[in-house]
Amino acid sequence: MRRKSHKAPERLYDVTIDSVAAEGKCIVRTDDGVIFVENPTGGPGVAPGDRVDLRITNRKKQYREAVAEHIHEQSAVRTEPFCEHFGTCGGCKWQHIRYDEQLRFKHQQVVDHLTRIGKVDLPPILPILAAHPTQYYRNKLEFTCAEGRWLTRAEVSTDDDMDPRAVGFHVPGRFDKVLPIRHCYLQPDPSNAIRLAVADYAYLHGISMYNLKLHTGFLRTLIIRTADTTQQIMVTLQVAQDNPDLLNGLMTHLHRSFPEITSLNYILNTKKNDSYQDQTVINWAGKPYIEERMEDLVFRVGPKSFYQTNAQQAYNLYSVARQWAGLTGQERVYDLYTGTGTIALFVARQAKEVVGVEYVEASVADARINAQVNDITNASFYAGDMRDILTDGFFDQHGRPDVVITDPPRAGMDEAVTRQLLRAAPARIVYVSCNTATQARDLGILDEGYSVANVQPVDMFPHTHHVENVVLLTKRS
Numbered sequence: 001m002r003r004k005s006h007k008a009p010e011r012l013y014d015v016t017i018d019s020v021a022a023e024g025k026c027i028v029r030t031d032d033g034v035i036f037v038e039n040p041t042g043g044p045g046v047a048p049g050d051r052v053d054l055r056i057t058n059r060k061k062q063y064r065e066a067v068a069e070h071i072h073e074q075s076a077v078r079t080e081p082f083c084e085h086f087g088t089c090g091g092c093k094w095q096h097i098r099y100d101e102q103l104r105f106k107h108q109q110v111v112d113h114l115t116r117i118g119k120v121d122l123p124p125i126l127p128i129l130a131a132h133p134t135q136y137y138r139n140k141l142e143f144t145c146a147e148g149r150w151l152t153r154a155e156v157s158t159d160d161d162m163d164p165r166a167v168g169f170h171v172p173g174r175f176d177k178v179l180p181i182r183h184c185y186l187q188p189d190p191s192n193a194i195r196l197a198v199a200d201y202a203y204l205h206g207i208s209m210y211n212l213k214l215h216t217g218f219l220r221t222l223i224i225r226t227a228d229t230t231q232q233i234m235v236t237l238q239v240a241q242d243n244p245d246l247l248n249g250l251m252t253h254l255h256r257s258f259p260e261i262t263s264l265n266y267i268l269n270t271k272k273n274d275s276y277q278d279q280t281v282i283n284w285a286g287k288p289y290i291e292e293r294m295e296d297l298v299f300r301v302g303p304k305s306f307y308q309t310n311a312q313q314a315y316n317l318y319s320v321a322r323q324w325a326g327l328t329g330q331e332r333v334y335d336l337y338t339g340t341g342t343i344a345l346f347v348a349r350q351a352k353e354v355v356g357v358e359y360v361e362a363s364v365a366d367a368r369i370n371a372q373v374n375d376i377t378n379a380s381f382y383a384g385d386m387r388d389i390l391t392d393g394f395f396d397q398h399g400r401p402d403v404v405i406t407d408p409p410r411a412g413m414d415e416a417v418t419r420q421l422l423r424a425a426p427a428r429i430v431y432v433s434c435n436t437a438t439q440a441r442d443l444g445i446l447d448e449g450y451s452v453a454n455v456q457p458v459d460m461f462p463h464t465h466h467v468e469n470v471v472l473l474t475k476r477s
């Protein structure tokens with residue numbers, strides 16, 4: 001019989017957190033190697049400069065992982081978290097770190113990745129573009145409805161009055177557990193009021209929430225989109241059962257309580273999971289889309305369309321990309337991973353021609369509509385996996401690019417795509433990235449033909465570890 005080992009977990013006492021590492025973890029460097037310290041849900045949350053006791057939770061060949069069990073002294077980079085859900089919610093995990101320090105850490109992360117992973121020659125990296133405001137900056141939030149225990153109204157004070165219905169975010173790592181949110185600092189008004197109205201209405205009218213384990217219940221998700229630039233608001237409810245009475249009651253309530261909602265929709269999803277990209281959206285009231293403005297452009301955003309979630313910072317980022325594209329009106333620009341074509345359309349008036357490529361067909365359809373809505377006739381969009389579509393034949397058919405703007409997902413570009421860009425040999429490549437580790441890897445390959453001429457980090461998501469980065473590459477002669 002094998003005996004269970006009861007070895008005491010390894011602990012380190014009174015160590016100082018050095019800095020932040022990838023994915024929002026912190027790092028401690030010891031003589032025995034590095035330790036990555038998690039900021040666990042429900043834990044105290046650590047910050048660089050804290051003096052802490054650590055419990056090792058995992059040992060790997062190259063590093064160890066740990067959680068902080070006790071904080072002896074708090075670092076000067078700390079500030080008071082603003083949200084009551086800090087430590088339990090998975091969002092805004094850096095709100096205990098001062099914003100100027102968050103920016104410093106993000107800037108450092110860009111420098112570290114580009115130098116250590118990319119190993120390319122770099123010009124001085126520009127100061128990171130800070131976000132203003134740093135709260136209520138998101139234009140889209142998706143809440144999950146679930147059975148929970150939560151007070152719906154301030155005046156309810158006894159345990160018996162507690163609402164068993166939650167509308168909030170998934171508890172990190174738990175597909176079936178939802179954290180009821182009272183006030184979220186991510187999306188502007190009336191986002192909180194709409195979410196509370198749905199939870200209150202469900203409570204008062206006995207509407208059940210979908211149970212992801214038992215597959216019972218009615219309300220699944222609530223998606224709220226707000227467009228700061230036009231003040232339009234879209235609400236989409238996802239329900240699991242075809243029950244017109246329940247649905248119409250709730251929709252009528254929202255419609256009357258929030259006349260500012262310009263697009264009210266629902267999705268009947270009877271599948272076992274909440275993903276709705278393959279489901280039909282029914283427009284219940286208002287228009288089936290909202291509009292965002294950027295300079296003289298109007299973008300239609302449907303319930304399933306992708307649009308950058310921080311519209312103000314997206315504008316700043318696109319402006320950098322367009323400036324670095326160096327357009328004179330004579331260039332053929334390729335916008336790779338174009339989504340709904342926003343970057344392509346943003347640069348189109350200053351280019352001879354723009355070609356956008358993206359693999360989500362619905363996004364390509366949105367891009368074409370947005371080109372029409374804005375009277376842009378020199379942009380064309382094609383659907384396909386970048387690796388398959390960006391062939392020599394494609395370039396022969398649509399013309400070689402003078403400039404490429406590329407904005408891949410977190411995984412970066414497939415190596416075949418990166419090599420294809422080397423072969424296509426545009427004069428400039430503007431590489432927009434939401435993951436500097438994969439961007440750095442790709443820059444290492446592009447180094448065969450290109451020099452890094454400029455680097456601009458952009459903070460799109462304050463109080464998270466995420467950082468966007470724009471890199472200008474110029475062809476070596």
Ligand SMILES: C[S@@+](CC[C@H](N)C(=O)[O-])C[C@H]1O[C@@H](n2cnc3c(N)ncnc32)[C@H](O)[C@@H]1O
Binds near residue numbers: 307340341359384386
């Ligand atoms: C970071 S988003 C960029 C969106 C767009 N540039 C914008 O600013 O709104 C990345 C886009 O790449 C698309 N994508 C991901 N993998 C792809 C692939 N293998 N081939 C083509 N498109 C892909 C995604 O659907 C998504 O729209």
